[in-house]
Amino acid sequence: MYIQIFKNYLFGYVRITIEGYFIERLMNLCSNKSILMWNSKREKQTILEVNVGVKDFKKVVKLAKQAKCRVNIKQKKGIPFIFNRYRKRKIFFISLLLIIGVIAVLSNFVWNIEIVGNEKIQKDEILETLQKEGLQIGTVKSKVDTKEIINKMRLDRNDLAWVGVEIKGTNAIVKIVEADQKPEIIKEDEYCNIVAKKAGIIEKISAVNGTPLVQKGDVVKAGTPIIGGWLEGKFTGTRYVHANGSVQAKVWYSENVKIPLKQVVSKETGNEETKYSLRINNFTINFYKTLSKFQKYDTIEQNKKLKLFLDFYLPIEIVQKNNKELVEETINYTKEQARNKAVEEAKSKLEQQVEDKQNILNTYINYEETEEYIEAQVIYEVLEEIGTKEKIVFWKEEMLWKKEV
Numbered sequence: 439m440y441i442q443i444f445k446n447y448l449f450g451y452v453r454i455t456i457e458g459y460f461i462e463r464l465m466n467l468c469s470n471k472s473i474l475m476w477n478s479k480r481e482k483q484t485i486l487e488v489n490v491g492v493k494d495f496k497k498v499v500k501l502a503k504q505a506k507c508r509v510n511i512k513q514k515k516g517i518p519f520i521f522n523r524y525r526k527r528k529i530f531f532i533s534l535l536l537i538i539g540v541i542a543v544l545s546n547f548v549w550n551i552e553i554v555g556n557e558k559i560q561k562d563e564i565l566e567t568l569q570k571e572g573l574q575i576g577t578v579k580s581k582v583d584t585k586e587i588i589n590k591m592r593l594d595r596n597d598l599a600w601v602g603v604e605i606k607g608t609n610a611i612v613k614i615v616e617a618d619q620k621p622e623i624i625k626e627d628e629y630c631n632i633v634a635k636k637a638g639i640i641e642k643i644s645a646v647n648g649t650p651l652v653q654k655g656d657v658v659k660a661g662t663p664i665i666g667g668w669l670e671g672k673f674t675g676t677r678y679v680h681a682n683g684s685v686q687a688k689v690w691y692s693e694n695v696k697i698p699l700k701q702v703v704s705k706e707t708g709n710e711e712t713k714y715s716l717r718i719n720n721f722t723i724n725f726y727k728t729l730s731k732f733q734k735y736d737t738i739e740q741n742k743k744l745k746l747f748l749d750f751y752l753p754i755e756i757v758q759k760n761n762k763e764l765v766e767e768t769i770n771y772t773k774e775q776a777r778n779k780a781v782e783e784a785k786s787k788l789e790q791q792v793e794d795k796q797n798i799l800n801t802y803i804n805y806e807e808t809e810e811y812i813e814a815q816v817i818y819e820v821l822e823e824i825g826t827k828e829k830i831v832f833w834k835e836e837m838l839w840k841k842e843v
Contacts, residue, residue, distance in 0.1 A: 446491040450516035458507030550751035607749035629830040632665035638687030648681030685825040693784040696813040697776040715757040732763040780814035
């Protein structure tokens with residue numbers, strides 16, 4: 439029945455009003471002739487509204503005369519009547535057909551790439567890698583081999599633990615799981631030394647396994663061996679081991695910050711304006727004549743891709759530019775204010791480098807002053823664990839202090 443109704447919509451149908459005292463007789467006659475009628479509605483005892491296909495309408499009129507009923511057309515529906523209604527609007531139909539054709543063509547391409555799961559890795563890096571593997575905006579969907587792209591990305595990038603690529607409509611969804619960059623773990627049964635990972639002055643050394651090579655007060659550079667991975671025995675001679683121990687040293691962190699006594703800074707006035715553009719692939723149409731009415735301004739750009747429905751993106755972007763007016767303001771610092779500001783900024787930078795503030799032993803501050811600026815040098819003296827393990831590499835029966843790459 440529903441298939442027949444769809445066919446009637448395709449070929450056209452009419453909503454008719456039947457008037458008479460013998461409507462039931464007419465309906466029986468139509469049923470006997472296999473004439474489909476649907477959506478009937480009784481207005482009165484002698485009036486009935488019903489739908490009937492165009493091809494059956496003349497048959498109903500003929501049968502209505504036999505049943506002594508009158509038939510009037512109330513509405514004409516279906517595709518033929520729609521075309522007939524707009525037959526004089528050729529441009530409209532041509533445009534409609536062109537739009538349908540363009541959409542059909544565009545549906546064969548990828549017009550949006552969505553990256554999901556990246557936290558440390560920048561989106562542009564992923565897009566660049568995808569482009570090398572053959573997936574970018576404008577790529578034909580039939581040429582996208584998702585399995586090959588996944589395999590190549592995992593081989594090319596060590597910072598990806600998992601990759602998934604899915605094509606939905608004109609949208610490519612790339613899901614990634616970033617790999618944890620863990621330091622090399624040296625197994626307990628492997629020979630290793632402990633070397634200094636940074637320069638410093640030794641404060642305390644405790645060798646649990648291995649031979650101490652430095653003592654308190656020694657100055658070491660980065661890479662200097664501090665606990666050797668061997669033990670000397672009177673009867674056993676040299677025996678190589680997996681060095682273990684703790685080495686604490688004084689290390690230093692330094693930051694220099696220069697503050698001009700006279701600064702020109704930009705501040706927002708609170709005045710804003712919004713500009714719009716239409717970007718079709720790489721072609722841009724601006725809906726404004728001038729970039730901005732402000733002499734100096736800061737711009738925040740937002741792009742929104744158009745889509746017809748879920749996951750069916752078009753190669754069209756609405757570009758919204760928010761311009762915020764800026765004015766220049768001159769700030770004059772006293773030398774005392776400049777010193778305090780320079781030290782504050784330097785300490786803020788240093789505290790991002792020091793892992794534990796409780797290990798800061800001393801703070802040293804030096805100043806350089808001119809008529810134009812104050813420069814502060816802040817130095818933190820910190821007690822830190824500086825030891826790191828390195829495998830022992832043997833070559834021609836000699837022990838080399840060499841880090842494996």
